Amino acid sequence: MTFKPEELAGPVEMSDAEALWYSGKWIDRVPQWVSVTVLGLAMLGIWWLIAELEFVSRILLPGPAETFEELWDTTKNIVSGGHIAEGLWITTQEVVWGFLLAAFAGFVLGVVVGETRLGKRAVMPYLVSFNALPKVAFAPVFVAWFGFGVNSKIVMATFIAFFPVIVDTAAGMLAADDDTLMLFKSMESSRWQTLRKLKLPSALPFIFAGLKTAAVFSVVGAVVGEYLGGGHGLGELIRFSAQTLRIDRVFALIVYLGVIGLLLFGLVAWAERKLLFWHKSEIFEIQGTG
């Protein structure tokens, strides 16, 4: 299925079998927050060293200190409602609209594709092949169709975020097992009842996996759209900063792009936890911490 960034975060429990191979390693005796912090500091150190030794020009690679200083200036600009705040707001709108449209269209069409014979047999192969295309390559087409304004950015975000939702939703529609489907048939369940009471709830883990990917992809879509020019969003500011060799500002703006993506992702993950309290992944979490 699609990749799950949350697997990169949070405490990682080892299975007993895994422990057989790794037991006694020092890394397991150190609390996780310590190893994460140490590695982070080490990477900052390497960055600082490379910048300090000027392997590349200071202008092309600003050090951590300049970058954090710029991040602070950027933050002040945002808080005081400056032009970066405006850019942040524009990009946030593009991302959120792109995500919502992709989530809605992807969900509805995914259910149709996964639920109908025609969808499963004829549409699904196209979806899977289309999904393998480098979708950012379509960005200029959308600019041609929808102009340089906000619309082409929203369409691009929707376009990229749509695929993981429709593919995962369609796959999720097949998640209910044969015996349970038999059981529903034995209860004379109508197609609509089976959909509502069995197939959709069974598909939720898949749908959320798709939505989480979409949350990340919609940021990618919006920024790619902005890179082609015309807007006033963060992507445009990044493009301009890079052209004027303000790499420190590029880095600071990318941090804010990350914040948009993480907030959206976090919101979806939160909704997932609320709705999927019964699912295996959540249950292990409950038992693991409880």
Added chain:
Amino acid sequence: MIESTDSVDRAGQQPRPVNDEVVRITGLSKTFHKRGLNALDDVDMTLRHGTFTSVIGPSGCGKSTLLKIMAGLIPASSGEILLNGVEVTGPRQDIGIMFQQPTLLPWRTSLENVLLPIEIRSGSAAAQERSADALQLLELVGLGGFDQVRPFELSGGMAQRVAICRMLVTGPAILLLDEPFGALDELTREYMNVELQRICRERDATSFMVTHAIPEAVFLADQVFVMSARPGRIATIVDVDLPRPRTLDMMTTPEFGALVRRVRHELNMGIGEGGEE
């Protein structure tokens, strides 16, 4: 599709009153055309009210197919099934079914799972009205107080007991069980067998259970149908006249041992025949 001469013949052989019959199957055959596979061939049987029938046979001989046809889930190729005198042409409220997996909906509580068949057939309001019955059923299977628990908190045996309640809640005339305890460990399984016997006796149920464990087949049954493979047919019926209620201790008696040996022998004969064809 009724072979009238055959049913007349059989009626002549069996002097019992007709109203005692819950299920009557005549000349039932099933061919899976896609694979040209003759899964069931000319199966005849009668299930009497309040009796327990075990079905045993080599894997792939058509036991599950027979059960699904009886449940109206898949159509027969030929032959007839009467349930309480009415031909089975599709799923019916008076047919209860249960599989090897509990097939509980993990997002529903035990109570909501038990009420599912009512909810599907008659709506949420009707299901709500029947909660008292459902709670009583949970009590009957020893799950009193577990009504608000979700499946992930239940052991395999407990989950199957919830599935039993869900099967019973519509008050079915026949219980169809497809290897219901096949996924449980041996001790839980024996315990569940005793429980199932108790529940069936208490409800005066007519039951038809597929199993692949000979002692389990004998322990629960009034009659054991031994099936042979390719084509699937009922090769022999072994009557089990051990007194009820049966206890686990009875499984060590010579009488029980003799019945187990008899079923095993018939089973081997059937497999031998199948192999030669």
